[in-house]
Every structure is written in structure tokens, then in C-alpha cells.
Amino acid sequence: MQRIGSVIGIDPAHIAEYKRIHAAVWPDVLRQIAASNIRNYTIFLREPENLLFAYFEYHGTDLAADMADMAADPVTQDWWKVCMPMQRPLESRVAGEWWATMEPVFHED
Template sequence: MQRMGMVIGIAPEHIAEYKRLHAAVWPAVLARLAASGIRNYSIFLREPENLLFGCWEYHGSDYKADMAAIAADAETRRWWTFCSP
């Protein structure tokens, strides 16, 4: 298992929509993450700095292939049209 993380900024005008979407993440997106070895994924919003801190555990043996599978997933790609930074 590997612990991983990220920090990205979010524009203030996108915060309300971000919160709305992440209050109910689409089941297919969550299923794809789980199938690719992602567990215990959390994202925290720090305001007023408008920074997103993400952390997760990767339980797999080929991170590059698992991330490619996530990126190739149609429902995840649709989710990203709303959530990409």
C-alpha cells in the first residue's frame, strides 16, 4: 500500500458547484476508483485559500496502468468535465 496526495487550487466561483458535486459522487466513478486500487480517498477544502488537499491509499501493483484505466473510463471522463481543475 502507498499513501499518496495532491494539492490543487480552485477558483472561488467554482466552490459551490464543487461542493454540490462531491456531496454525491457518482457511483460509477467510485466503482472505477475502487477497481483501480484507490481506497480511503478524501479531499479537504481549505478556505479562504481555496486549496483542495486530496489523500488516498493505492492498493495495487501497477499504478500507471491503474491510472490509465481510470482515465479511459467513460463515466470518469464525463465526471472530469465538471470537476477538472
């Protein structure tokens, strides 16, 4: 299992809407998350900095392939079209990233 953390900004004008839509994530999006071997997926909000921190546990054997399958899913693409305009990617992210990946520095079970 891999533990993955990532961070992105959020437009403060969209925080209420972001919370609203994530209180009722589309069932097909949730199915795709599970099919992509993702478990324990959580998004945290930090105000007043307006940062979203995502954490999930990957239980598959080919993260790149599972993420490509997710990105190719039409319903997930539609979900992202709703979410992405609300998000503000960090300038320091690696080229090609939307959410900036984070280095794990500590974990205790």
C-alpha cells in the first residue's frame, strides 16, 4: 500500500460550493475511485490559507495505470470539469501536476 498526499489551493469564493458538491459525490465517481484501487480518500480544507489537502491509500500494483484509467473515465472527466475551476494549483507544483504531490516525512500506525 502507498500513502499519497497532495495539496492545491481553492478560490475562497467557491469553498461553500466545493463543500456542497463533495457532500454528495456522484456515485459513478466513487465507483471509479474504488476501481482505481484507492481507499481511505479524504480531502481536508485549511482556512484562511484556502488550501485543500488530499490523502488516500493506494492498494493496487500500478499507480500510473490506475490513474490513467481514472483520467480516461468520462464521468470522472465531467466531475473534474465541475471541480477544477474552483481549484488554484500551486505555482511550485511539478510540470504536469494539478494537485501538487507531497513528500511523506512521518507515519505511525
